[in-house]
Amino acid sequence: MADPSNRLSSWKGQNCCSWYGINCSDSFHVTAIDLRNPKLDNLILDMNSQLVSTSDLPSTALTGTIPPSLFSLTHLRYLDLSFNNFSFSKVPLGFSKLTGLTYLNLSNVMFNGSITTQFSNLTLLMELDLSCSSSIDDYSSIYTTLSSTPTIHEGSTYTYMKRGNLYAPNLSWLQRLNNLRKLKLSGVDLSKASRSNLWAKSVSTLSKLKLLELSNCRISGEVPVEQLLNLTKLSELYMDYNFLASKIPSKLANLTSLSVLDLTRSYLQGHIPYLPQVKTLHVGNNVDVMVDLHSMFSVPWPRLESIDISSTHVIGSIPSSIANITSLVDFIAYNSLIQGRIPASMMNLSRLEMLRLDMNNISGEISPSISNLKSLQVLSLLQNSFHGLIPDTICSISSLWCLLLAGNSFTGNIPNCIGQLNDLSHLEKLNSISVSSGI
DSSP states (O other), X not given: OBOTTOTTTTOOSSXXXXXXXXXXXXTXXXXXXXXXXXXXXXXXXXXXXXXXXXXXXXXXXXXXXXXXXXXXOTXXXXXXXXXXXXXXXXXXXXXXXXXXXSEEEOTTSOOEEEOSSXXXXXXXXXXXXXXXXXXXXXXXXXXXXXXXXXXXXXXXXXXXXXXXXXXXXXXXXXXXXXXXXEEEOTTOBOTTGGGSTTXXXXXXXXXXXXXXXXXXXXXBSSOOHHHHTTOTTOOEEEXXXXXXXXXXXXXXXXXXXXXXXXXXXXXXXXXXXOOTTOSEEEOOSOTEEEEOHHHHTTSOOTTOOEEEOTTSEEOSBOOGGGGGOTTOOEEEOTTSOOEEEOOXXXXXXXXXXXXXXXXXXXXXXXXXXXXXXXXXXXXXOOSSEEEEOOOGGGGGOTTOOEEEOOSSEEOSOOOGGGGGXXXXXXXXXXXXXXXXXXX
């Protein structure tokens, strides 16, 4: 196995308990191996749809195939080999011998082939990560139009990069893994499995599950909410970048422990149902989702902290009742056809850190009371119909690091006091165009 960063240089002699990444029990049995890649490639998809590394560091991934001797370590409880490179080899059947494992992370290790029975008898597992894709920043859908008024167009700000080629024809291998708390399968091809109406039935037996990641799995059909209702402890559900082509099920409200719901870019339709239990609700980049903020915020959302409705179809304006969502931290609603003005009451959201309203039809002036947003870090109002002066009071928001105002009709100059904002690193005004990597 190639080791370009010499992580295994200490693997000499008989005392393996002193080797890098190895932990042993008092009886000198190997109980934990942590050989995850410590320095990941920092990759982005640039505006030309080219994969680009933003780091000059050489790869530190172990490269080769897994030695069979690993599967003789029957006392192993913890194994992390994530982000190494196993050269598109198949998932070894030897994993079935490691029945003492409670934690197994094989994410993004360049495996190839099917998942069938390799893990089906690892009944003590509490966390399993077999993801073979990871999210990266995506600037490929950002481009400028060179006309009398420069404009910016923007789609999703992230995408997934394949790091392997795994598929599962079904999920029956999960049925005995009843101790699972976290299951991550992002990038595993479930297109064949999801053709069955009961494809998630095996997941429904995992009654202790708290986190389920099924991002970018080529799942088609509806969110299998009926099969998930048994997961009463489920706190986080990620099904972004799939082909759901259905409405967001109102029965998700019955998952009372659900805190995070991510259905970004999954070809959803219809309206957002009332989900009062969620803290994070991301349904952006679903152009057929209709969002009536007046109706939505006419009822309490007592826990909502982050909402992303970017590139959906918002009906009308932002209602003054948004001020009732006092827990709100992130409001992301770019390219959503929002009209009208920012309501004055929105300036009372003292916990708000990110406000993204780019590429809408919002008019009016920036209120001097914006200074009430003491926690604000990102204010992006690109390409709207704002006018008037930029108020000096914006300088009192010491947490602000990104201020994007291009493509509006502001008059006057940027307040001189803006230089007092020590954290401000992204600033654009008037007819210039800015793309910030921090958004």
